[in-house]
Amino acid sequence: MALDEDTLEQLLDTVRRFVRERLVPNEERVAEEDAIPAELVQEMAELGLFGLSVPQEYEGLGLTMSEEVKVAFELGRTSPAFRSLLGTNNGIGSQGIVLDGTEEQKHKYLPKLARGEIIGSFALTEPDSGSDASSLRTTARRDGDHYVLNGTKRFITNAPEAGLFTVMARTDTAQKGARGISAFLVEAGTPGLRLGKPDRKMGQRGAHTCDVIFEDCRVPAEQLLGGIEGQGFKTAMKVLDRGRLHISAVCVGVAERLIEDALSYAIERKQFGQPIAEFQLIQAMLADSRTEAYAARSMVLDAARRRDAGETVTTEASCCKLFASEMVGRVADRAVQIHGGAGYIADYGVERFYRDVRLFRLYEGTSQIQQLVIARNMIREHSQ
């Protein structure tokens, strides 16, 4: 159910204020310590930020897509590491259960995910299966009332913190493609589940990824997502579809933050006896950034509205992800340029964002994969 305007405005206002007063002042500390302080995680959970997209009957906020992207615009205005921690519970780590879970699975996990009591991770990618996700090799062999999982998952966001993994594994090894894949809900601590060392990443310090390794990991059969084999890949694609709009909105938020920072710097910094903001070449960078961020914001809002109205927005969601993630890359690059040498120096924070946003073009479908999705859908629609 959509919120009335006042309530939504109050909700956004609270998130905006929390981001400004609690998260922004801790950006540098999180990067330095490569960890989000426990008390901040607690505050994020108390605020309800882990349950944005979980339905109200399971203790989440049950926001519509339009509402969720507006919250994501606000969350984007600080280090992406914060958003990363709560991103999986609102996206890939919970949506499989929301969309395709059985009633028992929903009751068992969604309230805990919404409250931030457990962190959910989503394990699709493998060492030899990235963009070509349907070629994954992790297996799940039925053995009595259990499944036995074997295989390695790679670059899994929040795996070091996770209490629950949605794992894509092949139940039918005779089926090489998507149809042989099923999704499982595997709890952390299950014997046979092991984590690799945290990956050393380019950016987003404070957010963690690592390998998740399954060695004869026995999982009760009722942990098969939705209770049906062969649906796992479909579930994964639906989950990623929704997540694309959320990520796009985060990109818009980060871009707007960087534009503000760059603008303030340009007004303050003087060269040749005047603020550098007076130079038309600087103005061009500011104007291009503003224009592109506005375009992305409009795209995201439009696609979200259509999705709420019941339209299929696979193509639009990919258009948003493609444009917004590339856009924020350009905006971050210009922000560094406007800062001059200071843009390269860690004290100013801009170089950190520059590294942080690079990820948006890679995960949940690279830019090339988005292009393929968009073009394939165009061709399919044409021939229909």
Next chain:
Amino acid sequence: MKVLVAIKRVIDAYVKVRVKSDGSGVETQNVKMSMNPFCEIAVEEAVRMKEAGIASEVVVVSCGQQNSQETIRTALAMGADRGILVQSDAELQPLAIAKLLKGVVEKEQPELVLMGKQAVDNDFNQTGQMLSALLDWSQATFASKIEKSDGKLTVTREIDGGLETIEVALPAVVTADLRLNEPRYASLPNIMKAKKKPIDTMSAEDLGVDPSPRLSVVKVSEPPARQGGAKVGSVAELVEKLKNEAKVI
């Protein structure tokens, strides 16, 4: 103990306030409004009293235009139980507000009225004091700590020279200073639930109060722009300038 908290809707503290071109006041069109920060502290204190089992019910009241309801919703999201809007489109000055609040107090019969020490829009710092006088209740202003024992409150007050601790008999009006507490963020689920909490609306006439202004604003103007500073070469030069230029010593 029933607690009534009076709250005011003001221009958000982060907004850069602009004077209207005709000098009649400040621009409020399309300007972000929020709860006065001191009122927020008062609400937080009341909610904490409720959580500690000291307060039985927390009622918030705001006097002003219809949109003050949004401010009441914020307080309800923070944990207040119900709200009262005294709706008036008149420009409400401290004495009028104090009279309206007196009317609400007579209806609601709280034992304690909590409010902000002042509102950041006009900085009058009068309403709480006027209310306590009109009610003939004890008052404790600028509270930085409030403790309750049988029939009385021990209140630590922030005064120019430091801190002062006083005892006041209940019922009382207490106004909150900055260091009383740090207000919580209303959680997102509570913001959504606040919609279901009741808000009663009444008018100045219902309370038998004539809210018309007693003060008239002559002119509002921007403060003078800050002059650029200067660097001095030595302590001697500084003292010389303070003496002869600034004429402060």
